[in-house]
Amino acid sequence: MYIGGQFTDGASGQMMTRHSPGHGAAVAQWPSGVGEDAQAAIAAAREAFDNGPWPSLSAGARAARLFKVADLIERHAQELGLIECLETGKPITQAIGEIRGAVDVWRFAAGAARVMRGEAYNNLGDRVLAIVLREPIGVVGVITPWNFPFFILAERLPFILAAGCTAVVKPSEATSGSTLKLCALLHAAGIPPGVVNVVTGRGPVVGQPLLDSDRIDMLSVTGSTTTGRKAIEASAGNIKKLGLELGGKNPHIVFADADLDDAADGVAFGMAFNAGQCCVGGSRLVVQRSIAEAFTEKLAQKIRRIRVGDPLDAQTQVGALFDEAHMHKVLGYVQEGVRMGAHVVCGGARTGDHAGYFVQPTLLTNVRPATPLLREEIFGPVLAVVPFDGYEEAIAIANDSAFGLAASIWTKDLSQALRATRQVRAGRVWVNTTLDNGPETPLGGMKQSGLGREAGLSGIEEYTEVKTAHIHLQARTHWIA
Numbered sequence: 001m002y003i004g005g006q007f008t009d010g011a012s013g014q015m016m017t018r019h020s021p022g023h024g025a026a027v028a029q030w031p032s033g034v035g036e037d038a039q040a041a042i043a044a045a046r047e048a049f050d051n052g053p054w055p056s057l058s059a060g061a062r063a064a065r066l067f068k069v070a071d072l073i074e075r076h077a078q079e080l081g082l083i084e085c086l087e088t089g090k091p092i093t094q095a096i097g098e099i100r101g102a103v104d105v106w107r108f109a110a111g112a113a114r115v116m117r118g119e120a121y122n123n124l125g126d127r128v129l130a131i132v133l134r135e136p137i138g139v140v141g142v143i144t145p146w147n148f149p150f151f152i153l154a155e156r157l158p159f160i161l162a163a164g165c166t167a168v169v170k171p172s173e174a175t176s177g178s179t180l181k182l183c184a185l186l187h188a189a190g191i192p193p194g195v196v197n198v199v200t201g202r203g204p205v206v207g208q209p210l211l212d213s214d215r216i217d218m219l220s221v222t223g224s225t226t227t228g229r230k231a232i233e234a235s236a237g238n239i240k241k242l243g244l245e246l247g248g249k250n251p252h253i254v255f256a257d258a259d260l261d262d263a264a265d266g267v268a269f270g271m272a273f274n275a276g277q278c279c280v281g282g283s284r285l286v287v288q289r290s291i292a293e294a295f296t297e298k299l300a301q302k303i304r305r306i307r308v309g310d311p312l313d314a315q316t317q318v319g320a321l322f323d324e325a326h327m328h329k330v331l332g333y334v335q336e337g338v339r340m341g342a343h344v345v346c347g348g349a350r351t352g353d354h355a356g357y358f359v360q361p362t363l364l365t366n367v368r369p370a371t372p373l374l375r376e377e378i379f380g381p382v383l384a385v386v387p388f389d390g391y392e393e394a395i396a397i398a399n400d401s402a403f404g405l406a407a408s409i410w411t412k413d414l415s416q417a418l419r420a421t422r423q424v425r426a427g428r429v430w431v432n433t434t435l436d437n438g439p440e441t442p443l444g445g446m447k448q449s450g451l452g453r454e455a456g457l458s459g460i461e462e463y464t465e466v467k468t469a470h471i472h473l474q475a476r477t478h479w480i481a
């Protein structure tokens with residue numbers, strides 16, 4: 001672990017081993033932290049914020065060090081990508097691409113540090129000048145998931161640091177390697193001790209103390225809606241600010257006038273990227289009935305050609321699922337859907353080397369509305385088809401979910417695209433594309449998909465407090481004569 005600027009095996013000395021989900025072999029080992037380690041990390045972050053230099057540095061000085069971090073990440077992209085590939089089971093080319101994408105986010109956050117500003121109100125009359133200040137919120141706890149361990153951290157940590165905050169990071173116990181490697185790069189870039197601390201281990205042991213501590217000012221959690229509810233419950237103890245990016249049940253809406261070849265390729269990519277283990281990937285295909293049969297067949301032809309296999313093979317497009325239990329959970333959704341009347345068009349079973357946890361990308365039709373396939377986040381390469389007749393029905397189906405994280409709209413009709421963009425209840429909407437992103441734009445969810453926004457200039461503002469000061473400029477008129 002990394003606490004107070006030092007690597008440590010922790011108070012217990014116990015270790016955890018990660019086996020590659022694509023190969024079954026042991027690939028990594030790190031400490032299994034205990035509550036004492038979490039408290040030490042919180043204390044280090046608290047000291048670094050209350051008495052350390054980081055919050056009082058100029059934005060330019062913080063930016064310079066964040067740019068150094070970005071350069072070091074870029075220099076170590078191959079190594080970091082290999083760590084991600086082995087620990088998560090995702091294809092090596094995708095893993096390295098995500099590291100390089102993270103470099104871009106760090107550079108944006110570094111530059112954005114210098115544009116964070118307040119406001120002045122010179123319109124309150126001759127007596128008063130009001131100024132609005134943005135100040136770093138303090139110590140931020142960050143809990144990250146296993147599916148995009150490095151990139152999701154990159155959408156948060158550089159903004160936290162750019163705002164002048166300090167952090168305690170708790171990565172997933174199964175994919176902590178790239179986060180720990182980042183600590184060495186932070187040290188090399190001159191980030192002061194205690195500014196970033198990383199504790200590894202199981203959530204109830206080292207994650208819960210972050211939720212419960214009154215020495216942490218804000219918590220950023222990325223995970224399931226169940227995890228989000230636990231965070232909300234725990235935050236009530238000290239009214240801690242929360243940033244939550246939670247689950248999704250995201251629709252692809254395909255209208256009859258869409259470019260069906262582009263739409264089929266985009267839908268296949270959106271449902272199978274990272275083996276479907278992507279919060280914003282599409283798991284519901286809402287397609288106009290007049291083209292539903294033809295489009296489903298075109299899509300199935302695409303899906304059947306997806307290359308599933310060894311994550312270390314540069315030709316692989318879909319790697320392994322996270323672990324054996326998750327694989328069986330995903331397959332269980334498919335089996336339950338079939339029992340309720342769904343028809344498997346393609347996929348639907350385990351595939352590949354049985355030392356790894358590979359599932360065929362799966363497409364299902366005749367899925368009943370109450371089926372969990374349409375209600376719950378599956379987090380696997382599974383797509384359910386739902387036909388619609390008219391525009392209003394399409395929007396109603398798309399919005400018929402407890403979630404509101406993302407949606408993709410496929411149409412050549414500009415007016416229709418803009419109407420749907422406005423009426424779909426989702427934090428991110430794509431038109432004639434999917435999973436596009438850039439650090440300049442904020443991200444987050446509606447409804448049960450989360451609270452707050454990350455990235456963009458909102459990404460810095462999320463980690464600040466707003467303070468208003470009224471300054472009296474003239475002699476006071478006394479209230480008591």
